[in-house]
Amino acid sequence: MGLPQNFLVSSVTLLLAVAMAVNACPPSDREALLAFRAALNEPYLGIFNTWSGTDCCTKWYGVSCNPETKRVADVILRGESEDPIFEKAGRSGYMTGSISPSVCKLDSLTTLVLADWKDISGEIPSCITSLPNLRILDLIGNKISGQIPADIGKLSRLTVLNLADNRIAGALPPSIVNLNSLMHLELSNNKLSGEIPSDIGKLSMMSRALLSRNQLTGSIPSSIANIYRLADLDLSMNQITGSIPAQLGSMPVLSTLNLDSNQLSSEIPTSLLSNGGLSILNLSRNSLEGNLPDVFGPKTYFTQIDLSYNNLRGSIPKSLSSAKYIGHLDLSHNHLCGPIPDGSPFDHLEASSFANNDCLCGMPLRTC
The missing domain is CATH 3.80.10.10 (Ribonuclease Inhibitor)
Structure with missing residues (x-):
């Protein structure tokens, strides 16, 4: 004798419900x-x-x-x-x-991505640091305020921290240097203040560190040079003082260095301009002094060098004309003097690259 039809239907329904659950x-x-x-x-x-x-x-x-x-x-x-x-x-x-x-x-x-919604506000919940498996925290492009959670360093698996284009204030929490897995740090265009932690070099996995357009003060920690994977460092448009650590010039994979629009002083380290891997170097709008190091050669390859709006003196190094490639060069608004060297890259640069110096002459400016 077979089972009733309604029993079979209800059994199948129950099994489906269990499977879905x-x-x-x-x-x-x-x-x-x-x-x-x-x-x-x-x-x-x-x-x-x-x-x-x-x-x-x-x-x-x-x-x-x-x-x-x-x-x-x-x-x-x-x-x-x-x-x-x-x-x-x-x-x-x-x-x-x-x-x-x-x-x-x-x-x-x-992964928590809540990015580019323009008007999400409030603070980052401090309990976010209790998520043991969090690898990506991306909140770029909102109106988030408050501070970076003090215990952010507890996120030992975090590889991406992107809080750029918000209204986050306060200092970088000291625990941030404990993010042992961090590869991408993007905090640009916020209201961060205080100094960069001196032991930021502990972030040995980091390949990008973008902290531009904040209110950071203090000096550039020399320990950054210990981050041997770092390819892109942007500290521009802050209030950073002191000299540029010469150790930055010995970083093996650093290709982009933006330090423009700060209050940096002293001389440009020779190691920066002789670094064969550095491709983009922007040191403009600081208070850098001294002569331009005469360290260029056949291995020199820059797509951009911007040293404008500083207090550089002396002449333009003739060794620049022996460089393998220099795309854009801006030496304007300094105190340079003497003849502009012949040949490349000077034969494709405009007068604006040399404007407002003390007594530069030669093509593309007036004849000497």
């Missing part, structure tokens, strides 16, 4: 996401309309889970995206609200 995110993760969403308002694209149902692992916009544990692993919400939802709307994203501390209950989170 097994594959769904845990209720605690779902509740944390909904509380996170409740603190935000996205009025134009409707991306949060997808955050419905019991399973936040599937079809919730910007949310993905660990396939084995079904725990929420990534929350990636970018206000500038090539996603069809943006293309269809024909606009970039706009979101208000703040980052709810409920996000800290997602204790398997590896």
Whole structure:
């Protein structure tokens, strides 16, 4: 005698429900996401309309889970995206609200991206430093204020910290040097003040350090030269004083160094201009003194050298004409004197590259 039809239907339904529950995110993760969403308002694209149902692992916009544990692993919400939802709307994203501390209950989170929404404000929840697996924290392009959490150094697996283009103030927390896995540090265009930690050289994995357009003071720590993977260092548009550490010129992979618009003084280290790997060097708008080092040669390859608006004296080194390549050279607004050397790169530079010096002459300026 067979089983009743309604028994079979209910059994299948129960089995399906159990299977869906097994594959769904845990209720605690779902509740944390909904509380996170409740603190935000996205009025134009409707991306949060997808955050419905019991399973936040599937079809919730910007949310993905660990396939084995079904725990929420990534929350990636970018206000500038090539996603069809943006293309269809024909606009970039706009979101208000703040980052709810409920996000800290997602204790398997590896990636939190809440970037380029223009108007998210409030502070970074201090509990964010309790997320043991967090690898990427990207909050660029909002109006986030307050300070960087003091215990940020507890995020031992963090590889990317991007808080650029916000309103974050205060000093760099001393614990930041404990981010042993950090590769990309981007804090540009904020209101950070105080000095760069003297032991920042402990960040041995870092390849980019972008801290421009802040209010940083003090000197450039010589320990930066210990970061042998560092390729891009930008400390421009701050209030940094003192001399440029000569050790920066011996860094093996440093290719871009922007120190412009600070209050740096003393002479330009010879090692910077003789570094064969350095491609972009901007030291403009400081108070650098002395002569231009005569250290150029056949291995010299710069796409850009900008030394304008300083107090450099003496003549332009003739060895510059022996360089393999120099794309853009700006020596304007200094106190240089004497004839401009012949040949490359001087034969393709405009007069503006040499303007407002004491007594330079020769092409492309007046004849000597």
